[in-house]
Amino acid sequence: MYNFEFVKPSSIAEAVKALAEEGAQPLSGGQTLIPTLKQRLNQPDMLVSLTGIAEMKGVKAEGGALVIGGATPHAVVAAEAAAQYPALAALAGNIGDPAVRNRGTIGGSLANNDPSACYPSAALASGATIVTDRREIAADDYFQGMFATALEEGEIITAVRLPIPQKAAYVKFNQPASRFALTGVFVAKYADGVRVAITGASNDGVFRWTEAEEALSANFAPEALEGLSLSGDNMISDLHGTGAYRAHLCKVLTKRAVAAA
């Protein structure tokens, strides 16, 4: 890996200031970024660690929503969101493996927006608000394709606000080598309707399956999805599965998520 300067600020303000430098990049848990650096696919001049910023850590309930600090590791979300938002806690508790969950963070996962990562589906299905150092972004505007987000250069996710649903479940078809989702579906039922977000399927990254949302909003039961289907045309095709296979999984996993919610 190429060398870089390492800084570890203790406040959001200091981090933002450090990130204004040419060639500076944020580092959260590093569970994706460090392997990427080792492959020399990225060459920052400076890494600004966000793991020492106390105001970016923790899980708290606030007016029917969970507010999770951007630098909160998955293991902490798994433990501290369990009472109020069990589907989210279960998702966090199945990311990667225990050692990865102790370092990887929710903000890092959302900023990276890997097309097969778990958290983007939870944020999109929950209609979450992505809180950054300079603004708030609705999840519907935030995810902009594979590894693409609304974040600007040097902008950091300080917190994520997820409205707590009446019922929810995430079902992940595990890719056992990477432990990412081969395909994963998050279903969340709110008073004003159902939201369904799918990861690990589309070439455009996480997306909402709006036809399923309409059907489930009318009748929240697995049978409501009979007759619906997704096209495999713009789905990820790789050695683990074809686009058509993933399209099929989307429906199967949505049904399972509804049954489990």
Add this chain to the structure above:
Amino acid sequence: MAKVSMTVNGKSVSGEVEGRTLLSTFLREGLGMTGTHVGCDTSQCGACVVHIDGKAVKSCTTFAQDVAGAEVRTIEGMANADGSLSTIQQAFQDHHGLQCGFCTPGMVMSAAALLADNPKPTEAEVRHHLEGNICRCTGYHNIVKAVLAASGQDVGQIAAE
């Protein structure tokens, strides 16, 4: 180069590191503590697992400077004060939980983190917890058996395979 200080196995240590210096590199090359193994170097295999402030992490996917000031525990800090093997280490020996031994430091550190949180895990919980630790020799059966035995559970009924 920057100076980094931390506590490793109860002892204060410090050294000069680069921005890119991994915790595993600092432990092995900076401190000469080669008990922590580097297998895949891509955070898949878990041979490099150490504890940072009591939490199991992959030291090959953590920068040394990011854990400055932390309490680090490695396999070298696992034996009892008199030098005898700890309960978990002894269980690995008793139940043949290793063959070549390369993955064992990470296995022991992951097992210790599990038992600290969950003193009586089920077999399924042990297997789920060890998902990030890869062993290419044993087929995991005796590793799982060793962890269950270390938790004080009867493993007499689990057949040797």
